[in-house]
Amino acid sequence: MDVSATKLDAKMLDSIVKRTVEAIEESKSEIYDVYEAACGEVEKLRLDLLRLKEEAATTIDRVDKLEIKEKQARINLMEVSKCFRQFSEEDVRKAYDMARDLQVELAVARECELNLRLRRDEMELRLRTLELTAHKAQRLVSQVGAVLGYLGTQMDDVVVHIESLQQTQRLGAQIIHAQEEERRRVAREIHDGPAQTMANLVFRTEICERMVDRDSQRAKAELADLREQVRGCLREVRKIICDLRPMSLDDLGLVATLKGLCQSCREQSGIEAQLRVIGKEVSMDAYRETAVFRIVQEALHNVEKHAKAKQVQVVMEYRPKTLQVLIQDDGIGFSLDEKISDECFGLLGMRERANILKGDLRVQSEPGAGTQLFLKIPLEETDELE
DSSP: OOHHHHHHHHHHHHHHHHHHHHHHHHHHHHHHHHHHHHHHHHHHHHHHHHHHHHHHHHHHHHHHHHHHHHHHHHHHHHHHHHTTTTSOHHHHHHHHHHHHHHHHHHHHHHHHHHHHHHHHHHHHHHHHHHHHHHHHHHHHHHHHHHHHHHIIIIIHHHHHHHHHHHHHHHHHHHHHHHHHHHHHHHHHHHIIIIIHHHHHHHHHHHHHHHHTTTOHHHHHHHHHHHHHHHHHHHHHHHHHHHHHSOHHHHHTOHHHHHHHHHHHHHHHHOOEEEEEEESOOOOOOHHHHHHHHHHHHHHHHHIIIIIOOSEEEEEEEEOSSEEEEEEEEOSOOOOGGGOSOTTOHHHHHHHHHHHHTTOEEEEEEOTTSOEEEEEEEESSTTOOOO
16 A cells, blocks of 8 residues: 555545535534424423413303303293284394394304314424424434534544554554665675675685795784684674674663663763662563663764764662653754655664563753653553553
8 A cells, every 4th residue: 555645645634524524514503493483483482382271161161151141032022022012023033133143243253263273283283393393403413513523523433543553554564664775785894894804814815824834933923813804703703692682681781772772872972871770670571671772872883973962861760660761862853744655664763672671762852952862661561651
């Protein structure tokens, strides 16, 4: 997988997630407005329905009373009509007018009752619909909130995981590149150093063989010079072996090896490198000692190469469960806002080693104020950091 494509995908995914979250946030606000409006309409409709039911009940009661009156008026009209000789014309007319007026009033009241019943039924239907809408809106707001919570946590984790994979992939490519560079460096050192010296030794040994019988004194002097060259070649081989894997780690331990590393730093670069140990040295697994040595070695290498420092101090503190290492220089420092570029394999490699040991590595630096590197690792595999 192409690193640039992975980086682009992570950025695109992060952008898509942010835009999606923003859109959902806006939708959530709109849905909540709908919910609030629906709740307000429900309360208003309930009050209207309550008043309508009261009005309908009053109208129904009035209709019932009018029905009784209208029935009595009809009965009265029938009696007057049967015995019209006993009643005057005016009485008959009044009975008729009363019955007719009550019939009209009753008809109007019944029409009003019917309209009120229809309005009541329609309002109850609207109320149930609005209540259902408000309930759905409330549930939708909760669901959208859950989705936002999921996107806010899970998708952030996905983006972080993708970025971590991207960094791991980049680190893997840089490790392979660094391994090839290290092989070329070792091959070049062997070719330019011990190999050339041994080739010269072979040539001069042949000369000595021819000189032994002719000029023994000169042959002895030549052999003495050859002995010094062999010693120099041996020192170069030992230096190469030490760079690859310091034998003193197995023979003398981590503290003694780091003292030798600081001494080598002083001799090669002129930087005053000092080691200070707090607490009693604790024996660790071989791979832990090697990892700590490589981190300190890389840190000192960065100081020699980039820091332009005059002094660097390595402080090792052995605690009951952890080892803490501080590497502090008085160099030019750098801006943390511009830290760990793609070419800065050293810091990435040190962090990777610390992560493998389940430890923590932090860097503090400012331009003109030097650099501090903090390393904290558990002394044993099962131990947790304090």
